Amino acid sequence: MFKKIAFLIGLSIFGLWLILANSPLQTYQAGAAVDFTPTPSLLSDPVMGNLDLEAASAIDLSTYPLIPSISDTARQIYEDGLTKGNNPRAFVKIGDCMTDNPFFLIPIGEDDYDLGEYSSLAPVISYFVDDDLDSFARKSQAAAGGFNAASILDSLWANPEFCEAGETPLECEFRAVQPSIALIMFGTNDVFYLNEAQFDFFLRSIVVQTIRNGTLPIMSTFPHRPEFPEKSVLYNQLVALIATEYDVPLINLWQALSTLPNQGIDPEDTTHLSTPESGAVCYFIDENMQAGFTVRNLLTLQTLDVVLQAVQEP
């Protein structure tokens, strides 16, 4: 009897090893900087100063699609999260004032939207809004005006009204929501306050912690900062490099905004996206599609749709 049990345990371990040894996380190829290990929970910690500026500078942002396709790695991260108990019908927002903003997704949660020709996105909205949780409108502990990529990793920023002792804002949000998806965008403040190595390190740290949580990071390039044109490009290249290296989805907002008036930025406040005159940032009709927030909201919905389709495929 004991021998039988030992044999079965041994067989299970061997089977598990076979699965992990052939996992997409291990066979990932783009970029050599990340030392992937077979399970997301064992991803190595980023190291400050390991920045590969040459690789980042070589990235051509215009070659990245506006809406990402979903890789096997991404699907595996998502599925890993479900086994950990993450909520498939919950996403969280992570970022600065571009993200913690009444114009970003909140109107969708408040039923103040018109999908126009994008009516096929309706199931995405109903999927992420239910009686218990409205992911679109929920106030995130991991997004706030004044955040840079370092802030959400610092427990001093955590609000004790919502967060437990010692938690960082990111850990707090993950515990509170157990999301299957995290929308991540930083860069707007970072180009001014963090150097390249810091930005690379903190953004990687966020991505690693997100993957370890079993939450699929959906990264985004950030809008142009006209005061820092060269750094805007370089930091966006870093965002794209990190998304590529970890093989996670990237919304190419920077590219999508490039053809809009004023590159989709509020000319009076370059740390915010522009809005239509009517303020109807979730009415996806022609006259509104020249505003930055409208475009970001639509791209985000479309990306959530792509993710749902990918993870629900048999």
Next chain:
Amino acid sequence: MRRHLSILLTLLLISLTLSACADKSSAPESIENYLKTKVKGDADKLASLSCKEYEAQALLDAASFESVNARIDKLTCKETGKQDKFTLISCEGTLVIQYRGEDPREQNLSGTTYLAIKEDDEWKMCGQQ
């Protein structure tokens, strides 16, 4: 004359000893200094207030409040216990954050426990939990 000189020297020695003591922060004060410096984003000073093990983390800590003007009002820290070689410190206060001309927002400090350690005869910040 010799007696006066020895009294003078003794007094000088005592005052030097007292002033040296006065410059040394207690464990809770060292954490208060650390937190106040951190929200100002002064990386070099933050490293000097940290134990050797924590210096690298201190440099990272300095980045987190770079994008805002912040201060901590009514900051008081107190010793709450010991853990191995560390003295445990908890703090209360109100974090006041101002970002780009917006109205300041306030929140209480979270219940983080800080680890202080005496290094080179001075109390230093050495971690948190």
